[in-house]
Amino acid sequence: MSRHRDIRSERAQELQGLRAGFFSRAVASGTDVILVLCVYVGAVVVASIAWDLFFSNSISVSAPPHWLNVLILWIVLVVYLASGWHFAGRTLGKQMMGLRVVFSNGSRLRFPRALLRATLCATFFPVLLLAIVDRRNRGLEDVIFGTVVSYDWLPEVSEPLTAGQMDGQLEIEVREMSVPVAR
Amino acid sequence: MGVNASTLVAGEVTARTVKLTRAVLPAGLAEGPLEAIERQVGRRQHEARRSEQQNLDEVTKAAESVLNRVVVEIVDMLDMEQLIDHVPINRVVARVDLPAVIEEIDLSGIVREGTKGLGGETLDNARSGLMAMDQWSAGLIDRILRRREPRDLSPDWNGANQPDAVISGVLT
Numbered sequence: 001m002s003r004h005r006d007i008r009s010e011r012a013q014e015l016q017g018l019r020a021g022f023f024s025r026a027v028a029s030g031t032d033v034i035l036v037l038c039v040y041v042g043a044v045v046v047a048s049i050a051w052d053l054f055f056s057n058s059i060s061v062s063a064p065p066h067w068l069n070v071l072i073l074w075i076v077l078v079v080y081l082a083s084g085w086h087f088a089g090r091t092l093g094k095q096m097m098g099l100r101v102v103f104s105n106g107s108r109l110r111f112p113r114a115l116l117r118a119t120l121c122a123t124f125f126p127v128l129l130l131a132i133v134d135r136r137n138r139g140l141e142d143v144i145f146g147t148v149v150s151y152d153w154l155p156e157v158s159e160p161l162t163a164g165q166m167d168g169q170l171e172i173e174v175r176e177m178s179v180p181v182a183r
Numbered sequence: 184m185g186v187n188a189s190t191l192v193a194g195e196v197t198a199r200t201v202k203l204t205r206a207v208l209p210a211g212l213a214e215g216p217l218e219a220i221e222r223q224v225g226r227r228q229h230e231a232r233r234s235e236q237q238n239l240d241e242v243t244k245a246a247e248s249v250l251n252r253v254v255v256e257i258v259d260m261l262d263m264e265q266l267i268d269h270v271p272i273n274r275v276v277a278r279v280d281l282p283a284v285i286e287e288i289d290l291s292g293i294v295r296e297g298t299k300g301l302g303g304e305t306l307d308n309a310r311s312g313l314m315a316m317d318q319w320s321a322g323l324i325d326r327i328l329r330r331r332e333p334r335d336l337s338p339d340w341n342g343a344n345q346p347d348a349v350i351s352g353v354l355t
Contacts, residue, residue, distance in 0.1 A: 009311050018336040021317020024310070098310045106338070133324055136335050137317075148338045153310060 007153055019137040020149045024097050025128055029121070031093030032084075036077045040069075074122055081118035086111045090152075098153035104146040117145045191235070194228040 007013045045061050052059040063069070084091030089100045089108050103109055109117070120127060120141050127140035134143075142148065201217050201224070321334055 008307065012307070012311055012314060015314060015336075017338065019338060021314070021321055023316040023320060024313040027313055096306070097313060102338075104339075132320060133328070135330070137321070150338055151314065153307070 012151075012153065015151050016153060017150055020097075020099050020151050021137050022128065022131040024099060024151070025131060025139070025149055028091070028093040028097040028099050029125070029128065031096055032081065032091050033077065035092055036073065036080055040073055040076060077122045078115065078118045081121060082111065082114040085109045085117065086114040094149075098151060099149055100152035101147055101149050104148055109147065113145055113147075117141050117147060120144065188235075190227055190231040194224045194231065197224045198228075 007016065044064065048061045049059055064072075081091055084094070085101045086109050088095075089102060094100065101109060103113070129139070130143070131137050131139040137149075139149075197220065201220055205213055205217055325334065
């Protein structure tokens with residue numbers, strides 16, 4: 001019953017593979033930041049409770065110092081972004097928005113380059129603002145590292161579509177059956 | 184129908200007679216007239232068979248129509264409430280293996296597919312909306328900056344190799 005969706009909107013179909021604009025990229029980046037933030041907060045809470053369970057008489061959630069929060073969040077964000085771009089060509093936020101990051105020759109980003117790009121993006125978010133005015137929708141990180149962010153709604157590894165799935169309709173198997181009777 | 188049946192029987196008798204005659208008489212003498220008779224008999228038999236089939240179809244239709252009317256009339260005459268009172272519904276339902284029925288229907292599969300489809304559609308709508316905002320903002324900025332040519336959104340893979348995943352302009 002596994003199947004893949006087709007892109008219904010004609011305009012969206014035309015834009016697949018072309019450079020993505022500012023809003024799609026900003027929402028994808030924002031989603032990634034929120035995701036990392038949630039994971040970090042969850043991890044801090046769990047770690048704090050676990051610590052109290054073993055080494056304290058009372059259970060409480062203690063917040064780390066502000067500088068430590070910022071530092072760990074920054075490190076996690078950089079590693080997360082770099083890993084996503086290197087291994088999958090996209091992070092979860094970009095996956096949600098249907099975007100892909102590749103090198104300017106079309107190949108996937110190597111880890112050092114992905115790490116540098118992630119460092120720049122995580123340190124200085126406004127680099128993306130250049131995409132608003134650039135004639136080729138490039139952010140500053142794209143100009144510096146020669147990367148391309150394109151629309152790519154379809155999963156990288158896709159199963160072949162069957163004829164019945166091409167119209168994007170749900171395909172529900174209707175089985176001929178007789179009513180089983182308990183004996 | 185009786186005429187057709189007699190025609191078929193007569194045709195069959197004639198055909199056998201012709202076969203017998205052909206076996207007895209010399210070939211040169213009997214060939215011409217016998218072939219003409221055979222052709223004539225064959226045509227008649229064919230017409231009779233067709234006519235018989237047509238009659239059979241009409242009779243079947245008429246019988247179906249009469250049966251339907253009779254059944255509908257009978258059902259209309261019945262007092263359904265009283266009939267249902269006499270049917271042991273609970274015993275019937277008790278004999279149905281409901282878990283097996285649900286398993287056969289694959290309800291979970293239908294729900295799963297439906298949810299996936301709805302989720303995918305919502306996601307596509309969100310992506311489409313952002314795509315439209317991308318284009319609208321790009322157009323607005325280009326108008327403010329008095330650019331005459333539209334933006335070049337092609338990836339331009341350094342004029343070199345496209346990625347393996349690119350097929351017909353779509354990254355897959």
